[in-house]
Amino acid sequence: MKLATIRTGDTTTAARLIDDDRAVKLRAEDVGELLRCGSFDEGEEFTFAKEDLAPVIPRPGKIICVGLNYAKHIAEMGHERPDVPALFIKYPEALIGPYDDAEVPGFNADTLDFEGELAVIIGARARHVNEADAADYIAGYAVINDYTQRHYQKRTQQWHQGKSLEKTAGFGPWLDTEWQPCPALTTTLNGEVMQHAPTDDLVFTPAKLVEFISHLYPLEPGDVIATGTPDGVGHARDPKRYLRDGDTVRVEIEGLGAIENTTRVV
Incomplete structure (x- = not known):
């Protein structure tokens, strides 16, 4: 459904x-x-x-994002493979619809980047959940772009300020209650493939993330976990490829749907 x-x-x-x-x-x-x-x-x-x-969930109580969760992306960003998930928070004001424009003020627009991701949506209150039971607490899956301002992200050890720009993160197009992780995620920039990876190639699976996070604080219905991005982001390229006014990013997960958002510098 x-x-x-x-x-x-x-x-x-x-x-x-x-x-x-x-x-x-x-x-x-x-x-x-x-x-x-x-x-x-x-x-x-x-x-x-x-x-x-x-946005499929317009105002989630929590948007928990996972950094460094694909092995090749970990390598391209110059990090060691983590022992536990690296978590940061995105606020609901960052979300836009799956086909809305991402509107960015000019003073924030110098190092914009795309991160196509699989989103897990919680369907039942999860507290101290075991990995084996985690599927019972997942309502379904969607697509999200963890749209990032790299300069803001990198200028401190806390990533949040670069990860939650208002009106930038496409989210949708819907919640699919039956889809199961394994097909490929593909991100294109103006039609050119930037990212392509299987969604089951995660260091920490959706079930493992539900287990880990629910031992920190309860997850509630409608909460969202953005599970991390594969390699191929603009910041890691040589030369770097940041988003410019008019650039269109499409993130598609096989069998789950696609979102497509154009950056508008306002």
Whole structure:
């Protein structure tokens, strides 16, 4: 089942997708509320355009991001393979819809980078969960771009300030409740392949991340874990390839869908 948050005039609705432009309304304003209330009562069928898709969870209680979780990306960034996940936080204000523009003020626009990632969405309260049971707490998966301002990220030992620019991180296009990790993630920049890797080639799997994080603090329905990016980011290239005004980044995960966001320097 594919669940989406769709803009309808001045508000949004959670919806079950029928196909690429038809959906059935669910009795919640967004998928986050749907997961929290647990009611999947259906309403009327309606049509939508892809531009109507909002961030699948517009305001997660927590967005926990994992750094250095693909072996080749760890190597290209010059780090040792970690023994435990490296975590940082992204705020909901960073999220945009799967086909929205990423709007960046000129004073923040000098070292912008893409990071295509698999997102795990929590479906039930998880506290002190074992890895073997973690799947019971995962509602499904989506695609996210951990859009990054590298200068801000690198100027301190804490990555957060470079990882949470307002209105930059495409998230969606929907939550898929049946997809299972293993197919490939591909990120393109203006149609050129930048990243390509299997999503099961993670140092810390979604199940392991749920176990680890839930032993730090509870995970709640609608919380999001961005599982890390493969090698090929612009910052690690020679010469470096940062995003410029008008550049379009597409992140696609086989069988899960794609997001496509164009950077606009405003």
